[in-house]
Amino acid sequence: MLDDFLVRAALAGIAVALAAGPLGAFVVWRRMAYFGEATAHAAILGVAIALGFSISIFAGTLGAALAMALAVTSLSGRGLAMDTALGVAAHAALAVGLVSVSFLSGVRVDLSAYLFGDILAVGRTDLAVIWAGALAVLALIGWRWTALLTVTVSEDLAAASGIDPGRERLILTVALALVVAVAIQVVGALLIVAMLIVPAAAARPWARTPEAMALIASGIGAAAALAGLWGSYQFDTPAGPSIVVAASCAFAIGLAAPRRG
């Protein structure tokens, strides 16, 4: 069954969607969209580094995403105005990555696979890495769930309950870098944030509790992955963007629906 490239693509898309659901909910709640962009764009720089030093793409993107996320987190701890700093960091990382790749001689690299994803090229090993990463993210968020929620509602209330807000921020940072590293092949660096925030935003009207929102976001993401792949197959459209289009449709439907909570 895993021999079929479409089946592997579907399984990869579902893995990313499952992990992106709960994490995306936090990205929405904590207004981390720009933070996500910076982290995701840094992955392109990671690709350049990986190709240049002949290490695995996964290691390169994970390292670059983690470095960017940690750098941005430490900046935000110092109370700098974040919008601008993040905007600069996000686009500088992308630009530096693209420029760096052009310096690489010998290999002719098709960057669009990393910018927009190449889900149909997911192999068995890729699939194993993607699922391992996705499960690690789910385990991490599941383990810290209550503390993360409390910190998101109020850092002061969390501190009063003996929860260290800095530690929980670090957990989210690591989870985000992991999702970026596993999702880059599926939807590409430019659309990773879309996989995080679009299903979560689409889930909001149907949820009355944070848990419900995270689960519904995972469900919508997985459905969008399947629908996008089907559309891509039917209409010969690029797979990653098709998945995001499907998720956006779910969001539009949610806008029209009456709110549950």
Next chain:
Amino acid sequence: MTLVAARGLTVRYGGVAALTGVDFEIGAGEIVTLVGPNGSGKSTLLRAVLGAVRPTAGVVTRRPGLRIGYVPQKLAIDDRMPLTVRRFLSLPDRHGTTEVAAMLGRVGAAGLETRQLIALSGGQFQRVLLARALLGAPELLILDEATQGLDQPGTAAFYQLIADLRRETGAAVLMVSHDLHVVMSATDRVLCLNGHVCCQGQPHVVTAAPEYRALFGHGTHGTMALYQHEHDHAHEGCGHGAAAGSEAHPHAHGAKPEAADA
């Protein structure tokens, strides 16, 4: 037994000192009220006590394992996160349905469990915040202007509840309040803050201190007198209030502090 102690506590926000060299401690079962003008560092002291703000200098020591219940001055809950009252009350520690229902009843917010947090009125929200703080069976309850949004009967009931809880559970209470007249009758110790500790002591001592009067004027004292009728007290309890000992001590016994507030 001391629950929390601060020594030489200094907190700066981006170079601006909010608190300078504050010594403070609160013991088990004690009710301490912080008073002071806006920007005098009251909320900062509370947040330093509960560990939400790191001292720039000095130390804050909490008794290990101390259970703190905190009612913040405001809590910005927005529309992006769906959150029922029931779920909020179980953050971070789970509480049973009956326990939650009983506590909501106690704070005057019965039956709100399934409501969304953002759909509550200001007064209901304040009560839910108090319920959450109390569900953790706190040994120290920290209230930052917790009666905001409550009507007058609600405010009175609130302070009655705090007094009852202290009697039942022996919880200490540290609060910031602008309900001076109520607070003064229900508190063991008043700490007058203005970036530093101006003076502290029993309510009637503090309200007579010149440092306090410099901040709040004499009118407030007329209000106090409605609640305090001792005529033969000494003033030496107050930090730098030595000079206050010889001061004349006007008491207004009328129903209103009349012209004194002008």
